[in-house]
Amino acid sequence: xxxxxxxxxxxxxxxxxxxxxxxxxxxxxxxxxxxxxxxxxxxxxxxxxxxxxxxxxxxxxxxxxxxxxxxxxxxxxxxxxxxxxxxxxxxxxxxxxxxxxxxxxxxxxxxx
Amino acid sequence: xxxxxxxxxxxxxxxxxxxxxxxxxxxxxxxxxxxxxxxxxxxxxxxxxxxxxxxxxxxxxxxxxxxxxxxxxxxxxxxxxxxxxxxxxxxxxxxxxxxxxxxxxxxxxxxxxxxxxxxxxxxxxxxxxxxxxxxxxxxxxxxxxxxxxxxxxxxxxxxxxxxxxxxxxxxxxxxxxxxxxxxxxxxxxxxxxxxxxxxxxxxxxxxxxxxxxxxxxxxxxxxxxxxxxxxxxxxxxxxxxxxxxxxxxxxxxxxxxxxxxxxxxxxxxxxxxxxxxxxxxxxxxxxxxxxxxxxxxxxxxxxxxxxxxxxxxxxxxxxxxxxxxxxxxxxxxxxxxxxxxxxxxxxxxxxxxxxxxxxxxxxxxxxxxxxxxxxxxxxxxxxxxxxxxxxxxxxxxxxxxxxxxxxxxxxxxxxxxxxxxxxxxxxxxxxxxxxxxxxxxxxxxxxxxxxxxxxxxxxxxxxxxxxxxxxxxxxxxxxxxxxxxxxxxxxxxxxxxxxxxxxxxxxxxxxxxxxxxxxxxxxxxxxxxxxxxxxxxxxxxxxxxxxxxxxxxxxxxxxxxxxxxxxxxxxxxxxxxxxxxxxxxxxxxxxxxxxxxxxxxxxxxxxxxxxxxxxxxxxxxxxxxxxxxxxxxx
Numbered sequence: 001x002x003x004x005x006x007x008x009x010x011x012x013x014x015x016x017x018x019x020x021x022x023x024x025x026x027x028x029x030x031x032x033x034x035x036x037x038x039x040x041x042x043x044x045x046x047x048x049x050x051x052x053x054x055x056x057x058x059x060x061x062x063x064x065x066x067x068x069x070x071x072x073x074x075x076x077x078x079x080x081x082x083x084x085x086x087x088x089x090x091x092x093x094x095x096x097x098x099x100x101x102x103x104x105x106x107x108x109x110x111x112x
Numbered sequence: 113x114x115x116x117x118x119x120x121x122x123x124x125x126x127x128x129x130x131x132x133x134x135x136x137x138x139x140x141x142x143x144x145x146x147x148x149x150x151x152x153x154x155x156x157x158x159x160x161x162x163x164x165x166x167x168x169x170x171x172x173x174x175x176x177x178x179x180x181x182x183x184x185x186x187x188x189x190x191x192x193x194x195x196x197x198x199x200x201x202x203x204x205x206x207x208x209x210x211x212x213x214x215x216x217x218x219x220x221x222x223x224x225x226x227x228x229x230x231x232x233x234x235x236x237x238x239x240x241x242x243x244x245x246x247x248x249x250x251x252x253x254x255x256x257x258x259x260x261x262x263x264x265x266x267x268x269x270x271x272x273x274x275x276x277x278x279x280x281x282x283x284x285x286x287x288x289x290x291x292x293x294x295x296x297x298x299x300x301x302x303x304x305x306x307x308x309x310x311x312x313x314x315x316x317x318x319x320x321x322x323x324x325x326x327x328x329x330x331x332x333x334x335x336x337x338x339x340x341x342x343x344x345x346x347x348x349x350x351x352x353x354x355x356x357x358x359x360x361x362x363x364x365x366x367x368x369x370x371x372x373x374x375x376x377x378x379x380x381x382x383x384x385x386x387x388x389x390x391x392x393x394x395x396x397x398x399x400x401x402x403x404x405x406x407x408x409x410x411x412x413x414x415x416x417x418x419x420x421x422x423x424x425x426x427x428x429x430x431x432x433x434x435x436x437x438x439x440x441x442x443x444x445x446x447x448x449x450x451x452x453x454x455x456x457x458x459x460x461x462x463x464x465x466x467x468x469x470x471x472x473x474x475x476x477x478x479x480x481x482x483x484x485x486x487x488x489x490x491x492x493x494x495x496x497x498x499x500x501x502x503x504x505x506x507x508x509x510x511x512x513x514x515x516x517x518x519x520x521x522x523x524x525x526x527x528x529x530x531x532x533x534x535x536x537x538x539x540x541x542x543x544x545x546x547x548x549x550x551x552x553x554x555x556x557x558x559x560x561x562x563x564x565x566x567x568x569x570x571x572x573x574x575x576x577x578x579x580x581x582x583x584x585x586x587x588x589x590x591x592x593x594x595x596x597x598x599x600x601x602x603x604x605x606x607x608x609x610x611x612x613x614x615x616x617x618x619x620x621x622x623x624x625x626x627x628x629x630x631x632x633x634x635x636x637x638x639x640x641x642x643x644x645x646x647x648x649x650x651x652x653x654x655x656x657x658x659x660x661x662x663x664x665x666x667x668x669x670x671x672x673x674x675x676x677x678x679x680x681x682x683x684x685x686x687x688x689x690x691x692x693x694x695x696x697x698x699x700x701x702x703x704x705x706x707x708x709x710x711x712x713x714x715x716x717x718x719x720x721x722x723x724x725x726x727x728x729x730x731x732x733x734x735x736x737x738x739x740x741x742x743x744x745x746x
Contacts (some may be wrong), residue, residue: 012738014729026735034233041233042406045226049402052219052388053395060387065349066356070215071386077222078440084229085436089429092237097426100736107738 016111017103026099033091041084048077141291141493142484149291149494156328156498157305160505163320167313174538177314178245178517179420184319186427190434193418195322195329196510197224197409197435198442200282200470200503201569203329206443207476208469209391210450212364212459214384216391217450221443223402225436227409232432235410237425238588238734245420246514247413247580248522251587254726255595258527263602265522267579268413270606272515272549273556274572275414276508280557281565283504289466290474290497296558302501303554306508310516310546315421318509325506328499330438333445336473336496339480340452355451356382360458365390367459385454397697401570404700408573411580414514425737449473456480474500512549520545567618567697571609574700578707579605586711588734591727596718597711605707612699617692622682624691629672636669 017023052059052070059070103110141149175181184192202224209217243250248264280299287298309317344350355361362381366373368390373381384390392398409415419428453462453472456479465471477496481489520541525533533541583601586593613619643665646658684690696702732738 008739012729014732017732017736017738018728023732023736027731030735038230038233041226041229045223045406046399046402048219048222049392049395049398052216052392053398056388060383062383066352066383066386067349068383068386070388071218071352074215074219074222075444078225078444081225081229082436082440085232085433088233089433092429093426103732103736104738107736 012107013111017107020103020110022099023103026096026103029099030096033088037084037088041081044080045077048073141490141497143292145490145494146291148487148490149497152491152494152498153501156324156502160309160317160321160324160502163324164309164313164317167316167320170316171312171314172539174521174535174542175245176316177539177542178513178521179417180315180319182421182423184421184427186422186430187434188319188323189418189422189427189431190438191326192319192322192421193415193431193435194438194442195324195326195506196414196418197439197507198326198329198503199279199507199569200286200500201278202443202446203503204286204470204473204500205468207446207449207453208462208466208472210447211453211457211462211472212469213368213391214361214365214451214454215386215388218447219388219392221446223405224409225440225443227405227407228432228436228439230406230410231415232429232436234585234589235416236419236428236432237737239416239584240419240422240425240428241734241737241740242588242730243416243420245417245521246517247411247416247584248518248526250584251598252526254587254723254730255598255720256722258530259595260598260602261522261526263599264580264583265518265527267575267602267606268518268522269515270610271411271572271576271580272413272511272518273552274568274575275412276511276515276553277556277560278565278568278572279504279508279511280553281560281563283501283508284557284561286470286500286504287497289471290500295561299557300554302504302508303550303557306505306512306553307547307550309505309509310512310550311543314542315513318506318513319421321502321509322506325499325502326438328502330442330445332477332496332499333442333449336452336477336480336492337445337448340448340456340476351448352386352451355455356385358382358455360460361385361454364454364459394697396701400696400698400701402700403704404570404573404577404698406577407581407704408575408577408700411576411584412573413518413576413580414510416580416584417510417514417517425740449476452476452480508553512546512553515549516542516545519549567613570698571613574609574613574698574703575606577700578609578703579603582704582707582711586708586715588730590715591724591731593711593715594718594720594723596720597713597715600714601707601711604710605703608703608706609699612694612696612703614687615689615693616697616699617695618697619685619687619689619692621685621689621691622679623684625675626679629675632668632672633676636665639665 051073056070059068059073061069063069063072170181171177173181202221206217206221206224209220211217239250242253246264247268248261251260251264280302283302284295284299287293287302288295293301309321313320341351344354357379359378362378362385365381365384366376369376369381369384373384376384418431422428422431450472453476457472457475459469462469462472462475465475474493474496477492478484478489481492483489520538524541524545525531525538579602582605583598586601587598640662643658643662647655647662649655649658694702733740
């Protein structure tokens with residue numbers, strides 16, 4: 001840590017880290033994972049206003065007492081949002097952080 | 113003393129609609145209970161002031177002032193984000209919408225939570241890894257610092273000012289409706305209190321004020337929901353069944369549907385409350401607003417700024433997870449608050465105090481405690497009113513800090529002084545900017561009295577989604593993005609969002625208002641005749657309803673005459689239009705893609721070697737956090 005704390009942006013070979021296979025692996029994993037989750041969450045969210053506007057009959061079908069499809073769907077938006085957050089943080093905590101830590105530890109060695 | 117008493121009474125009376133209805137005595141805080149509200153207010157202000165006093169000792173450097181020295185934990189920051197985000201509009205507004213419109217109100221709340229997925233996945237951690245104090249710091253990392261700081265700061269100040277205006281005006285109206293304090297006095301009180309927190313305690317005090325407010329808000333909501341839900345053994349179907357079986361709820365649906373409800377049974381009317389379509393009639397507008405929320409939150413400067421207060425990307429991640437749990441949980445609670453208010457207080461009584469439904473939660477609190485004549489009922493109301501007040505102050509403090517940092521750190525230190533500033537000068541500049549923004553907030557709040565500012569929050573989200581979000585996202589993730597793109601994106605995103613609103617149906621169109629007023633005046637005699645006939649029908653319920661409707665008709669005609677007279681020589685809107693050029697109330701659907709397009713085209717047409725050379729550094733740092741955690745270790 002003592003040697004590392006003297007580091008500055010200038011003393012690190014960023015291009016070399018970018019080209020490092022470990023960084024490339026992190027980058028590819030993260031980008032595809034985030035893009036997929038982002039598209040899914042946005043699409044799932046917009047199903048709600050679209051469904052409410054164009055499929056009111058479907059939303060009105062009663063499932064459990066007065067609880068209808070629309071209400072369940074709106075509640076599911078909360079569950080799905082929380083699930084995405086949980087899923088992302090688990091993957092980031094277990095996988096991405098470990099990969100990043102390796103790169104941080106070697107930051108000054110790579111490409112020098 | 114007598115005179116002042118009379119003044120308070122007069123102000124209190126003004127807060128209530130002039131129609132004399134017995135229910136109104138319970139409307140806002142009754143004058144004999146006002147001392148209770150002030151006591152609770154004083155307690156909350158006392159606690160937050162004490163926290164500010166402690167915080168002030170810890171605020172020494174400019175980093176302390178803007179970001180609490182990066183020493184906030186993920187859990188604390190999660191609560192602070194919730195406190196920063198849950199404005200009075202979401203606390204009182206969404207509960208109110210649910211109480212008046214049922215399902216649509218609840219559906220409206222969903223987008224405010226989903227927005228945090230964008231923040232979590234693509235914004236929070238990279239911003240923590242490469243950012244320092246402001247949104248423009250992120251843009252300046254690999255672009256021409258002076259140029260992007262100017263456009264970035266202008267956009268931040270624009271977004272914050274729109275949001276701030278809505279909060280100040282909404283807060284003033286709210287405090288007046290709740291306890292009858294004069295509008296101007298409450299605006300000044302909010303402004304000075306907030307200035308006290310920010311000026312002396314910087315981000316440390318602001319963070320704690322936001323945490324305290326969020327804890328109070330969540331506690332109050334949980335308590336209320338316990339009271340409302342307990343009688344049904346915490347069964348969701350039983351609670352919903354009771355809500356839709358209530359005659360007040362059924363009557364509200366009948367009122368909303370008008371003639372369409374004629375052949376519906378009471379049970380059908382009640383069930384209809386849980387189905388979509390009572391409030392939102394234009395799906396495209398809904399989708400447009402949804403886009404502004406989902407992409408705009410990630411571009412809100414006061415939310416972005418919160419991620420600079422935590423030490424690492426991991427803590428930033430943790431803070432969004434906490435914020436999502438708190439914010440989402442809170443919106444689920446509002447379903448119960450709204451439906452509880454709909455059945456216990458009733459839409460008619462809620463609307464009598466505030467047409468937008470903002471008083472649903474406070475009135476529910478009063479009911480739950482035992483009603484307007486009981487000590488407990490008034491204590492609950494006082495507590496909720498004080499929480500609403502704390503809510504406004506906490507949100508305003510975050511906004512002022514964001515705007516002040518853009519002014520002092522980006523414009524003054526970065527652009528005017530070219531970064532050649534001593535640490536002492538930086539702290540001084542930050543404090544001076546805070547006073548300027550705070551004074552501006554008070555002045556705008558007073559100047560905008562009586563204006564309809566509700567759409568300004570949506571506009572703030574639209575500008576953030578159309579200008580800030582594309583710029584931040586693309587500078588973080590797109591190699592080719594550069595200074596030209598940022599400049600173009602900020603300018604095009606901001607101007608199209610504002611421009612489209614200026615020509616949208618949100619503005620006031622005198623011709624349309626006059627035509628509607630004319631129709632009311634002309635139709636009045638026929639309607640009055642029909643109601644008078646119903647009055648003589650003998651059926652007690654029908655007579656009561658007809659009398660109510662007649663009173664409403666009289667009020668409507670008076671207002672229509674007033675409108676006709678007021679707008680006599682006025683034919684065009686603020687920008688000189690007779691009717692809207694653009695049909696959407698929310699510009700996001702058009703302005704967000706345009707913002708992205710502007711960043712892309714601007715980048716492609718502009719050559720910027722530095723932006724490309726710095727790409728490796730920025731991209732590696734935003735993904736790994738190299739140097740970020742270490743900077744904190746010093």
